[in-house]
Amino acid sequence: MTLSTGLPQGAVPRLERPGPLRDRVYEALLELITTRALKPGQHLVESELAGHLGVSRQPVREALQRLSTEGWVDLRPAQGAFVHEPTEEEADQLLTVRTLLEAEAARLAAANAGAAAIGALEDLCAEGERAVAADDVDAAVATNARLHAKVMELAGNTVLAELAAQVDRRVRWYYTPVARQRGRQSWTEHRELIAAIAERDEQRATDVMRAHTEHTRQMYHDREK
Amino acid sequence: MTLSTGLPQGAVPRLERPGPLRDRVYEALLELITTRALKPGQHLVESELAGHLGVSRQPVREALQRLSTEGWVDLRPAQGAFVHEPTEEEADQLLTVRTLLEAEAARLAAANAGAAAIGALEDLCAEGERAVAADDVDAAVATNARLHAKVMELAGNTVLAELAAQVDRRVRWYYTPVARQRGRQSWTEHRELIAAIAERDEQRATDVMRAHTEHTRQMYHDREK
DNA sequence: CAATTGTCTTTCGCCTACAGTCTACGGCGC
């Protein structure tokens, strides 16, 4: 389809605006937290962050509040923001929820997936296996995230996807030390999941995904032994 | 136990502070939205709201952003906040997620519940049945919410509870016209649920809760026919 | 020496002011 100008639809890159400052601050802070540059329990002072990022306090405040609602920081009244400190119990609860959401996504994906989608999944899986074979842990982790995201996309449930995205991100934060260790087995499980989806076997897809995330939990509990 | 002043511990009601202004604005706006005083699609102008509530724009902005992350309003850049407009598809997706979360809560509740807790559930159920018998729809709806909240509490998973609370609230918003109609059958299902929990039958508790919320969905789809 | 109290610093919560951007409307040319 073309516009009245004769230009193809997506040709003009909509001249990217910097976008709302608060969003960029949000992403910057989230990056700092997930990378452990800001440590759990640390007191985040608005004026410091503002100065450090070269903006005013207002966008920082708004970013912090959003981070608070999403569970990344705790906002103690009249005292400020502190990077949230994960507890054993919370990590476990998060993983329970994640298992639930991902399993449902797998089920829906199995119900909805078309041939093209399954091909895309297999491509991602192959990419991940290559990364593992090459001992490129970062690439493997990244591809893992993309694979799960793709499954979620195939589920076709926006609400579910948004919840899962948040939960997933936090789970990854808690479990980063663990995740790096269990690269290999993870991908054989992925293969099985894709097979189940390809066969449109909802029950099996659910079970496989449930087992998959449960393995992560087991790994976590066995971690420092 | 007494303090050195001789005052009993809980006697001083900790003199409740008005709490952060942004939170009160948040609750006020949420109330206005859920009661339909602010209609879906309506443009919310910060300065208007601020003037109307007798505060400055800042707390209003912060409240709006929080409402945005929780899906109550849509925040279009450089244009402002608009009350979110529910779609068929979204309502359905939300209900799917709710089913999922509530079913899991029921399962966990069945696994954890003690005798005292089950008694509390039965009390709530009786209260609800009385409300239905008296045709007090508002009380029945309120008790319904408390019952579900109690089950969620028994599940003992904070993360799950928080997610469910948000989803539940939005579902109630979408389905308020429907919910009022299906008072009676709802409570017989509640009885069944409590029985399953009392017997610590996780599978049955899950199934009952799933069927329970699924009935709500059916009712919704049949609504305007 | 311990408990308490007064003060002091730090930081937040909120308000006001200014700049940027989008929308709507009226005038102008075709």
Place this chain on the structure above:
DNA sequence: GCGCCGTAGACTGTAGGCGAAAGACAATTG
């Protein structure tokens, strides 16, 4: 009469400032 452009208004986005509450520390008193 129709469409385009320019301008004005309105609202949001960002910045900076003031008052107040919470915590820390030291001086004081029993």
